[in-house]
Amino acid sequence: MKKHVRVYIEGGAEGKTADSDFRRGWKKFLTELHETARTNGYHSLEVVRGKGRDNAFHRFKTHIKECPNDLCVLLADSETEVPEGTHVWDIVAQRKGDKWQRPGWVSERHLYLMVVFVETWLLTDSEALQAFFKKDFDARPLPTTNLEERSKDDVERALKQATEKCKNGPYRHGQAHEIIEIVRPERVRTLRHGLRLFEELDNLIRNQSET
Secondary structure (H helix, E strand, O other), X not given: OXXXXXXXXXXXXXXXXXXXXXXXXXXXXXXXXXXXXXXXXOOEEEEEEOEXXXXXXXXXXXXXXXXXXXXXXXXXXXXXXXXXXOOHHHHHHHOOOOOOOOOOOOOHHHEEEEOOOHHHHHOOOHHHHHHHHOOOOOOOOOOOOOHHHOOHHHHHHHHHXXXXXXXXXXXXXXXXXXXXXXXXXXXXXXXXXXXXXXXHHHHHHOOOOOO
């Protein structure tokens, strides 16, 4: 029986090709983890589009019924700062809009947060944004330091200002999965929680001992 690594991810636009476009974009971004999976006994790494936030969590926590042999993890926006040393499950358990309780079978390594949301990760690679928005893109309004400490409003405002004159601008949320496809993972690794995704999930795939 084929085993897979499944990454349940919050988000996605609407439309006939939304699911396939979302999976393609994120799978391209996660290529190195796909290769790790392939060399450690898994058939592939598969991206599962969670759509709404709560739906992504529900699909993740009930996956044991649908694909009990697969390694499944959840990737979601934190929607808030995550102080160093804080457990990621505590963030989503305490957040008013979530109150997610960690299932008994999972560890910290089964939940990954984009702090504070996926758009923060896009900011790490202004060249990817330039390639996507092309002419009239203006990188000057984009912050380049302390990105995980920036509010959603600040990030959204900066992205809008940088892309408002572009043909396919201003930036809108449904474009995130298209841009993440060309974002360089090494740029996202400069963020604490971006690095955590690639290092901790790599370790989990390789079946290193839980902590």
